[in-house]
Amino acid sequence: MGVLWESQSLWVNIIFGLVALAILILSSDEAVKRLIGLADYFNLSTTFMGMTVVSLATSIPEISSHLTASVGILTHQLDYKIGSAIVLGANIGSDVVQQTLILGFVVFSAGTLYFRRYFLWKSMIPMIGTTIMCIIFGWDRTYSRLDGFIFFATFVLYTYFLYWDERKYYRKEPEPEEDKKVPQTRAEAIKYAIIALIAMGLTILSAQIVLHITEIVVHKTGIGGSLIGVITLGVASALPELMTAISGIKNKEHGISLGTLVGSNITNPLVAIGGGALVSTYWVPQPLIYWDLPWETITGIILWLILWFRKGKLSKVGALYLMALYFIYVGLRAVFFAVD
Numbered sequence: 001m002g003v004l005w006e007s008q009s010l011w012v013n014i015i016f017g018l019v020a021l022a023i024l025i026l027s028s029d030e031a032v033k034r035l036i037g038l039a040d041y042f043n044l045s046t047t048f049m050g051m052t053v054v055s056l057a058t059s060i061p062e063i064s065s066h067l068t069a070s071v072g073i074l075t076h077q078l079d080y081k082i083g084s085a086i087v088l089g090a091n092i093g094s095d096v097v098q099q100t101l102i103l104g105f106v107v108f109s110a111g112t113l114y115f116r117r118y119f120l121w122k123s124m125i126p127m128i129g130t131t132i133m134c135i136i137f138g139w140d141r142t143y144s145r146l147d148g149f150i151f152f153a154t155f156v157l158y159t160y161f162l163y164w165d166e167r168k169y170y171r172k173e174p175e176p177e178e179d180k181k182v183p184q185t186r187a188e189a190i191k192y193a194i195i196a197l198i199a200m201g202l203t204i205l206s207a208q209i210v211l212h213i214t215e216i217v218v219h220k221t222g223i224g225g226s227l228i229g230v231i232t233l234g235v236a237s238a239l240p241e242l243m244t245a246i247s248g249i250k251n252k253e254h255g256i257s258l259g260t261l262v263g264s265n266i267t268n269p270l271v272a273i274g275g276g277a278l279v280s281t282y283w284v285p286q287p288l289i290y291w292d293l294p295w296e297t298i299t300g301i302i303l304w305l306i307l308w309f310r311k312g313k314l315s316k317v318g319a320l321y322l323m324a325l326y327f328i329y330v331g332l333r334a335v336f337f338a339v340d
Contacts, residue, residue, distance in 0.1 A: 017213030020206040027202035028060045033181060034196035040182040041189050048166040050259020051123060051266075052159060058260055059267045062091050064203050065210070066276030073280040078212075084282040091272050092134070092292045095265045096329060099299060103261050104322030106246065107314050115258065115312040120304060122165065123262045126158060128300040130269045135293045138284040143277040151274025158266065287337035295329050 035057040039049045069087040072078030107113050115124075133154070137147040183189040246257075276282060303322070307314060 013213050013216050017210055020209035020213065024061055024203055024206040024210060027199045027206065028058075031057060031060055031196045031199035031203065034192045034199065037182045037192050038189060038196070041192075047119070047259050048162060050257070051162055051263035054260045055263025055267045056271070059264050059272060060200055060203050062087075062094055062268050062272040063275065064200070065090060066272040067279065070276040070279035072212075080280075081283045081285075085285045087276065088273065088282060088284060088288055089292070091268050092288055092296065095131070095268055096292065096296050096299075097326065098261050098265055099296060099303070100322045100326035100329065103303075104319040104326070106257055106261070106319075107322070108316050108319035109246065110257075112313060112315050113258065115307050115314065117308070117312060119258070120307055120312070122162075123259070123266075124300070124304050124307075127262050127265045128297060128304065130154070130266050131293055131297045131300060134269050134273065135289060135297065138289050138293070141284050141286070141289075143273060143282040143284060145278055145281055148274045148277030148279075148281075151270045152278060155267065155270035155274065158270075287333070291333060291337050299325055299329075 036049070036054055039053040066087050069078055069083045073080050073083050133151070137143060137150070183192050273282070299322075306318065
């Protein structure tokens, strides 16, 4: 896999990796836009769209990275422990970024956001629950195929619940604004689907390159694979969610913004980790169990309690606290948990 782009120079490899990372971000963003258009075409509500279609679409980098790594592990092109550490770190790091830095930035940009109490029960409690599942199943330092099956089955059941809830409380959304890219005919919808598939293909290819380059950096520097995944790939993987959330704020569709951020934090562990574990199984680094996942769980619980007692209101002050929590998390992670 690395013959075409691997170099003897560490810096050249890093440049290749950054270019592949840029392609990953741009291609996944294009796929997200097309999938959002298709969701609008089928008249899905903003909350359902954010929690399912859009959150699944914005999780394309995490899902493709996991599947790529799992195939690499099975074919011995990726080291089992390093490959596992990189994609798990990227996945969990992406969730922490969304739950703190990106959510804080979105709330700060909007001024004040209101979360409905029903949303707190229907969406945020499952989000916290999936993180706790990751801790419990990873306590033995592995995610087995059985664990992967349970993750994936949980996602299917939860999606069915959201669909049932959507049908029960469905209200037709108003027609989209003219500046939105939404297919108007069946032929245009098919075209959108083809472009989305091509963009996802580019995402998978660039994910292969990024994973291989990251493994080279880990080997040559000795830095823990999960730390690199948390800080670099985690942030990059969360960019589609950030761009989607900002777009929702600009179009005054807060349901898309909140649904995407919370929904992605459910999709990432259940689909990406679950699907990858089904293919190859994973080795789980200690820092993820002792620091990253507990931090994500605790911040999620604190956020839920604040929103519950403030009747769903989150202001700019709360947004600043969320963003500060992310930098504290990264700083302590780099100091105390740099090695897997």
